[in-house]
Amino acid sequence: MESTGGVRWPRGIRPSAPGSRTTRLELFYDLVFVFAFLNVTTATAGNPTVRGLVQCLVVLALLWWCWSGFAALGNVVRTDQGVAPLVGFAASAAVFVLALTLPKAFVDRPGGLSGPVVFALCYFLVRASEVTIFLWLARADREVRRRTLPFALPVPVATALLLTAALLPQRLLDGTAEQLFRLALWLAALGVEYGAGAALHGAGWTVLSAGHWAERHALIIMVALGESIIALGLGPGTTAGLPLTWPVIIAAVLGVAVVAALWWAYFDTLALAMEQALHRTREPRARAALARDAYTFLHLPLIAGVILFALGLKGLIYEGADPTTPSWGVPLPGFDLLALYGGVALYLVTLILLGRRVLGAPRWPSAAGAVLLLALVPVAGRLPELVALAVLAVAIVAAVAAQTAVDTPRRRHVRQVALEEQVASETEQTRWRGQHL
Secondary structure, X not given: OEEEOOEEEOOOOOEOOOOOOOOHHHHHHHHHHHHHHHHHHHHHHOOOOHHHHHXXXXXXXXXXXXXXXXXXXXXXXXXXXXOHHHHHHHHHHHHHHHHHOHHHOOOOOOOOOOHHHHHHHHHHHHHHHHHHHHHHHHOOOHHHHXXXXXXXXXXXXXXXXXXXXXXXXXXXXXXXHHHHHHHHHHHHHHHHHHHHHHHOOOOOOOOOOHHHHHHHHHHHHHHHHHHHHXXXXXXXXXXXXXXXXXXXXXXXXXXXXHHHHHHHHHHOOHHHHHHHHHHHOOOHXXXXXXXXXXXXXXXXXXXXXXXXXXXXXXXXXHHHHOOOXXXXXXXXXXXXXXXXXXHHHHHHHHHHHHHXXXXXXOOHHHHXXXXXXXXXXXXXXXXXXXXXXXXHHHHHHHHHHHHHHHOHHHHHHHHXXXXXXXXXXXXXXXXXXXXXX
């Protein structure tokens, strides 16, 4: 056992520090979630129904809970030192297999292993490994162990619910009732995990490094935005054998414009302001509650909004390149249209909630933008798909520009503080390297 700051750490585990940042190994872990997000979008595109959308959101929420465990672990230990990488690699393999099962997570198809059972078992392996590591780290500290133990209880309960849904006899009920009952069991599992997190009032969140916590969540937003770019470029088929046309170029530019606006809305000022607020919140319980509410809970709908937007984008370029498609495309199906506009609206609404929770400031331009997007859905439903995408791009860019203008005084201060912090950090790193390297 190693001792740091009066706390005895297990051999082979190195504690993190208040100034730690994201490691390259944590970025490697996120590669698995890139694939998982892609599979969520692909599976939902193959089942464009309300039930398919609910299944998509439930699976996404469970994946997010798994990812949050990785983020929390990397905040208290150095994930690239000692035995931590080996544990991380094993958990990543389980997440990858879990992602492979996503298209078959709700229904067991003939041939091969049962997708729902494999999903439930992989989910248990990932969550149990995360909780076990935390309990192992806390075994020498009674108070930390007392706060961590309640997080272990929901794991077997949620897994039991997922396994019950997986093993439910195929013809126990009629088709629709059976599907709804299975979905209800999944929702119950989700409620157990998130309900426990909400009931603990942040007591189980230990945020040692505010910088690491904010950076990890910012990077996973980048992963989701990257997934929307991939969804734009990769449709139901490949464009390699199709001609390059002006509609293809226009669709690409409009899609990137929307993604750029989403990036700006989060990263330009709000992400920096949230990190600074987390740094200033030094009382452990208040910091834990802020980390739970603003990051663990409210970043999930941010991710969901981007995934829905990617779902609506899927296939636009492919259809634009197809010579049999009219020049500006055909009107989008209702499901795709709601995903496209609703996803961006959900993203804006979540930014509003983040501004209220962390900064205590209203974001009226973003609220107006979200209302405008929802009001435009009936109009966009009658437009060719590229025109509908153009309307979306103009609306979101206008909303983000208006929000930036309103935020100008806060933006100037927040970005100046962030720049000063960056320069100070670079100066200290340069000094240290000059002395030791």
